[in-house]
Amino acid sequence: MVRLVLLGMAIALGLPLQPALAQPLERLDPAELERAIGAGRLGRIVALAAEQGGKTVYRKRFDEGRLGDPVDIRSAGKSITALAVGAAIADGHLAGTDVAVWPYLGHKRGEPFDSITVADLLGMSSALDCNDWDRKSPGQEEKMYRTRAWREFVLALPSRAYSRDEHGSGPFSYCTAGVFLLGQVVEQATQEAFDGYVQRRLFDPLAITGVVWRRSRSGEVQSGGQLTIGDDALLRLGRLVLERGESNGERILPANWIDTILTPRHRMGEHVYYGDLWWFTPIPTPEGYAGAWMMKGNGGNIVAIVPDYDAVLVVQARNYNEDSAERNAFVALASMLSAMEPRTDRSQD
Template sequence: MRFLPALVALAFAVPSAAQPLPNYDMEELRGAIAQKDLGKIAVLAAEQGGEQILLERFDGKDAGTPIDIRSAGKSITALAVGAAIADGALVDTQVTIWPYLGRPRGEPWDSITVGDLLGMSSALDCNDWDRKSPGQEERMYRTRVWRDFALDLPAREYERDAQGEGPFSYCTAGVFLLGQVVEKATGQRFDNYVQQRIFDPLGIEGVIWRTSRSGEIQSGGQLTIGAEALLKIGRLVLDKGRWDGEQLIPESWIRLMVAPRHQLGQHVHYGSLWWTTPLRSLRGYEGAVMMKGNGGNIVALVPTYDAVFVVQAENYNRKDAERHAFTALTAMLGALEAPEGITAE
């Protein structure tokens, strides 16, 4: 099985050893989770080659009980945009958003494109990582109508680089607006469109979307969903948009969606609402594509192993949440046999 040659060829360097991850095997990992050494990890799941090989629950709840994966849900919005383009509802990522949202305001607002919002690089003065930012997501949640909040955000100083990219600024409000664009373009409420276009073909049910007090669907994350559903979404992307013999999402969109657009750290890249970063294996480091959310919620796709891994956790707002999730991912990857004929990075 081959997936995204450009991704597999990424020359990921070895992450800094300043704070190396614990080198757990699976039994040691289970013990650490039971002792709460890794906080509140609730579910571990994995599949390889389309076959589920692991699904374990650690919080005492029923196996299928969904968990809020926070911003990992943003990656599903990227899939919805790709579906809308494939359906002819959207032309491409270069279309500007204001004709769909009905709020022209002058530059640089009027030049914000679907692609800008996908890459967290729009002119919106919005940075979730800065509590003083006008668009910081907690400010949006305090309002009744999120659409008005997002559309009224001021613009920041903005200039595109030679590749046409604006500066990166992590903005949930912008991803919420993407959902509003998809609604207008498709003529369907965002959750209904995603259910019909993506979830129903995958056999996914019982997903819970957060809404504003006025009933708007939060396409910017905070999606409550089960681990088995996340394995299916990961497999859909790993198989380049194909599911059960049907091309649900164009392969060209999958390639574009996960292609790195911004380098956020020595080993961390951001594409179109998807992340790329390496995972340590027994033979080196493997390139991986990820959905990532607050609390240590991660879905990791490892092409060289033809595998999907899921960590669902409730370590919300903890600085060590992602580290604990990567500890679990490393142990799960280490439990698999290395594929023949494909080398690590």
């Protein structure tokens, strides 16, 4: 049932499961994959992990660290912020995603700022003039990092030319500063530090420890990513999402919240879609292509949940700012998935 719900959303919305790749993606058997990583052919892949049906089937570390040692996953951490927002809504701290964020941030600025909602920040479609993919953008993340107080930086950003479509969404603009601001909203709504709330509400129930969040010089938590976390923790987070908010029979997040964040909001390319701080991209397999929802970050850091295989795959890498980083990570993903059998009926587990 879980597989059908998560994958069915993608199929019903017309997401292609056979992307047109510029070059065929290499798939390696486990021994070949490990040799390729050891020889540096896939750059600096640090750790790989895979589980199927809740059972770990593969884990390997490729640097001097130990299994489970934390790695900076960069923007893959944004997807955790989407889970935190769902927790805040479930706990009654936020009324929903259509609430305006400015009342939580101390002052009004007038339009279009006062109409920015939680949903706008979740879907990377706010009126903030902020585009990390354009170094000239006023809100480009490197400019934020050079300041002492990130909140002041984001609150002072200008607006961009902006209009909403028939569904009420604005145009996509990849904005780390907006996701940081979303963490500030969660802090104000819950009256807890963002990292403390996430630890208590999400990490503690999953027995996740040792996570380190990046902070501004004034001490603000970077809810827009850049936390260091272990591969085992990422497997548990991926399983939580694959099980639509449950972990070992315990309800951590509402199932409908998982459905919400894994609903495509923007088409990013021929085979890439964006939901609420989660990505959708198919992974090639011997049987064709398997739809996968992903946490994705700079350097090739990816956590993929693959409903057709009842599987969670983790790639941790330090190929930061390398053009080949994502493709190298997908070689690892495709290779790990090719070693598994599809699970067409999860009731057999």
